[in-house]
Amino acid sequence: MNQEPSSFVLKRRHLLGIEGLSPAEITGLLDLAEEFVTLNRQVEKKRTSLRGRTQINLFFEASTRTQSSFELAGKRLGADVMNMSVAQSSIKKGETLIDTALTLNAMHPDILIMRHAASGAVELLAKKVDCSVVNAGDGTHEHPTQALLDALTIRRNKGRIERLTVAICGDILHSRVARSNIILLNAMQARVRAIGPSTLLPAAVERLGVEVYRDMKEGLKDVDIVMMLRLQRERMNGSFVPSVQEYFHYFGLDEAKLRYAKPDALVMHPGPMNRGVEISTAVADGAQSLIREQVEMGVAVRMAVLEALARNLPNA
Amino acid sequence: MTALRPLLLVNALMVDPAAGTEIRGGLLVRDGLIADTGPHLTASTAPEGAEIVDCGGRIVAPGLVDMRCFVGEPGYEYRETIASATAAAAAGGVTTLVCQPATDPAIDDPAIVDFLLRRARDTGIVHFHPMAAITKKLGGREMTEFGLLQEAGAVAFTDGARSVTDALVMRRAMTYARDFDALIVHHTEDPALVGEGVMNEGEFASRLGLAGIPVEAETIMLERDLRLVKLTGARYHAASITCRDSLAIIARAKNEGLPVTAAVTINHLTLNENDIGSYRTFCKLTPPLRTEDDRLALADAVADGTIDIIVSDHDPQDVETKRLPFAEAMPGAVGVETMLPAALRLVHAGLVPLAALLRALSTAPASLLRLPGGTLAKGEPADLVVIDLDTPWVLDRDDLRSKCKNSPFDEARMSGRVLRSIVGGRTVHALAD
Numbered sequence: 001m002n003q004e005p006s007s008f009v010l011k012r013r014h015l016l017g018i019e020g021l022s023p024a025e026i027t028g029l030l031d032l033a034e035e036f037v038t039l040n041r042q043v044e045k046k047r048t049s050l051r052g053r054t055q056i057n058l059f060f061e062a063s064t065r066t067q068s069s070f071e072l073a074g075k076r077l078g079a080d081v082m083n084m085s086v087a088q089s090s091i092k093k094g095e096t097l098i099d100t101a102l103t104l105n106a107m108h109p110d111i112l113i114m115r116h117a118a119s120g121a122v123e124l125l126a127k128k129v130d131c132s133v134v135n136a137g138d139g140t141h142e143h144p145t146q147a148l149l150d151a152l153t154i155r156r157n158k159g160r161i162e163r164l165t166v167a168i169c170g171d172i173l174h175s176r177v178a179r180s181n182i183i184l185l186n187a188m189q190a191r192v193r194a195i196g197p198s199t200l201l202p203a204a205v206e207r208l209g210v211e212v213y214r215d216m217k218e219g220l221k222d223v224d225i226v227m228m229l230r231l232q233r234e235r236m237n238g239s240f241v242p243s244v245q246e247y248f249h250y251f252g253l254d255e256a257k258l259r260y261a262k263p264d265a266l267v268m269h270p271g272p273m274n275r276g277v278e279i280s281t282a283v284a285d286g287a288q289s290l291i292r293e294q295v296e297m298g299v300a301v302r303m304a305v306l307e308a309l310a311r312n313l314p315n316a
Numbered sequence: 317m318t319a320l321r322p323l324l325l326v327n328a329l330m331v332d333p334a335a336g337t338e339i340r341g342g343l344l345v346r347d348g349l350i351a352d353t354g355p356h357l358t359a360s361t362a363p364e365g366a367e368i369v370d371c372g373g374r375i376v377a378p379g380l381v382d383m384r385c386f387v388g389e390p391g392y393e394y395r396e397t398i399a400s401a402t403a404a405a406a407a408g409g410v411t412t413l414v415c416q417p418a419t420d421p422a423i424d425d426p427a428i429v430d431f432l433l434r435r436a437r438d439t440g441i442v443h444f445h446p447m448a449a450i451t452k453k454l455g456g457r458e459m460t461e462f463g464l465l466q467e468a469g470a471v472a473f474t475d476g477a478r479s480v481t482d483a484l485v486m487r488r489a490m491t492y493a494r495d496f497d498a499l500i501v502h503h504t505e506d507p508a509l510v511g512e513g514v515m516n517e518g519e520f521a522s523r524l525g526l527a528g529i530p531v532e533a534e535t536i537m538l539e540r541d542l543r544l545v546k547l548t549g550a551r552y553h554a555a556s557i558t559c560r561d562s563l564a565i566i567a568r569a570k571n572e573g574l575p576v577t578a579a580v581t582i583n584h585l586t587l588n589e590n591d592i593g594s595y596r597t598f599c600k601l602t603p604p605l606r607t608e609d610d611r612l613a614l615a616d617a618v619a620d621g622t623i624d625i626i627v628s629d630h631d632p633q634d635v636e637t638k639r640l641p642f643a644e645a646m647p648g649a650v651g652v653e654t655m656l657p658a659a660l661r662l663v664h665a666g667l668v669p670l671a672a673l674l675r676a677l678s679t680a681p682a683s684l685l686r687l688p689g690g691t692l693a694k695g696e697p698a699d700l701v702v703i704d705l706d707t708p709w710v711l712d713r714d715d716l717r718s719k720c721k722n723s724p725f726d727e728a729r730m731s732g733r734v735l736r737s738i739v740g741g742r743t744v745h746a747l748a749d
């Protein structure tokens with residue numbers, strides 16, 4: 001691609017969610033991310049646009065892939081990156097969270113990447129600090145960079161997002177990935193379906209901008225993209241679904257169920273996967289799977305978010 | 317197996333609660349199905365080789381469907397087997413039997429459903445279907461595999477005589493059940509309010525010095541359940557209603573259009589707490605017998621359709637668990653064999669019309685469980701019962717086919733009995749004259 005380098009600036013201080021982003025902002029971030037995809041495939045992956053900047057990764061919830069993806073993204077842009085993994089047990093509710101925020105703020109970071117188990121915690125912290133804050137996942141609310149990397153993966157493989165039919169399948173109730181994706185895909189004019197047992201669908205889910213299906217055979221019909229979600233182990237033994245066997249039988253994506261979708265349908269999963277629970281190994285590793293590409297796009301998208309936010313930071 | 321001879325029932329009064337008709341005439345069975353019915357069918361028009369049964373003007377009705385019957389397989393074969401339970405059922409005019417999951421192990425796994433259906437095929441003489449548990453091991457915590465169990469052949473889900481006390485567990489079970497269009501059958505009795513109670517709370521319990529169970533143990537649980545039905549949209553059946561207060565709750569839910577049905581046991585329709593007399597443990601039941609006022613209200617509710625279904629709540633108990641002080645005895649009574657004669661008391665007392673009674677005993681449960689039967693329509697399976705309405709007799713519990721003899725109707729006078737039971741065109745019971 002020999003296009004002009006993108007000069008896109010995200011004219012916001014924080015990226016707290018997909019909610020509120022305009023289609024132009026989403027497209028701007030995806031276009032910028034394309035440049036980083038190219039960069040990341042070169043031997044020389046380093047840029048200097050964040051040189052002098054301090055990025056703190058503040059993860060109140062354990063994460064391997066998201067944290068390392070943000071770390072790599074910051075380092076490739078030249079920032080000084082510090083990881084703070086705060087054990088959940090040492091945190092004592094709101095006051096401590098705000099105290100932590102004030103302590104960090106005193107160290108003058110430029111960008112704070114934060115994940116927290118409580119919905120709204122990232123926004124709460126963002127109000128207390130002077131730097132930019134990026135939401136790396138808050139409770140069951142939003143995970144904006146995941147939705148952006150999913151959108152980039154879809155766009156690169158299908159050439160567009162609008163008018164595609166995307167099925168999001170499984171534990172939508174507990175999924176911030178699903179919520180961010182539903183918002184983004186709707187903003188970009190895709191048709192979104194939610195498929196899962198009623199016990200794993202949020203109340204009034206049809207009001208969130210999705211068509212609801214409780215059966216994979218019906219729900220996957222004519223679908224372009226099948227997005228599987230992780231089912232947490234503690235939810236699969238009788239509390240939300242009776243058993244792994246029954247869940248996989250009705251809602252696990254195997255080759256037979258994938259055949260209900262379009263022949264060229266593509267399969268995605270935010271990871272980490274439970275093979276044999278929500279997805280079969282044959283599908284996860286099959287020709288229609290984009291799961292490994294999603295990981296690659298994750299670094300590029302996070303570089304784009306950091307770069308686009310940094311361009312908006314004061315330089316004095 | 318040789319082909320079945322055609323069977324012609326002649327000189328019968330055919331009462332079909334599904335169609336709402338009462339027709340005099342004959343009924344022809346071919347290949348296990350009802351081939352024809354009507355006044356034109358007489359002995360002189362019989363097809364060649366047909367077996368002809370003269371009903372002597374007595375009633376032919378759809379065979380009974382008993383959706384609440386404890387059978388001890390697996391684990392309690394000394395109390396009842398599929399062979400003994402279905403023999404008792406056949407003698408009682410019951411042509412379809414639905415067993416309960418409180419076995420050992422509990423019916424909470426598709427493999428056990430499969431086992432039972434094979435055992436029934438090999439040892440049973442009436443149609444047999446299992447209900448499966450709502451929660452694993454009937455523990456009230458984790459829901460069972462509704463989808464796979466239903467595919468294996470479970471016709472509904474119940475924790476038997478246990479209530480799912482945790483409202484969140486019940487909510488999720490109902491939510492999940494709705495996806496599979498599964499029927500939840502629930503025993504509505506709050507164990508905390510039952511406490512140490514062993515009979516209906518009131519004057520009689522106080523005089524006997526026995527701890528009572530208030531009707532609120534039932535009504536509070538029932539109210540909770542029906543609100544969860546409204547929340548989740550699940551198909552729900554109250555397994556055993558015992559009191560007047562519950563009827564108003566059921567009626568209100570039905571008026572709201574909720575997918576709700578209710579059953580009453582034959583015991584609660586024909587007995588009351590006074591039948592406990594001097595500590596008769598055969599009248600110790602769960603839920604307990606209530607007052608005469610409650611009984612009359614329940615009978616009215618069967619007549620007007622507020623209560624949909626009558627069940628035997630057949631619960632065979634060994635003498636060793638019944639021959640004990642009242643408070644220590646196990647609850648439960650056998651009933652599958654005596655359900656119809658006992659129910660006829662309501663007809664003779666003018667409390668319930670015959671057609672309404674037969675509907676609650678056959679058409680309604682078949683329809684709720686989506687099973688064949690409960691009708692005399694052409695082309696349907698010939699599951700039939702021939703009923704004598706009037707002949708007086710006295711029950712001797714030693715005559716019962718059940719392995720256990722814990723009948724509250726021992727030595728009771730009855731009017732009317734089952735003359736013949738036919739399952740899929742085969743006579744499985746015929747009373748010797």
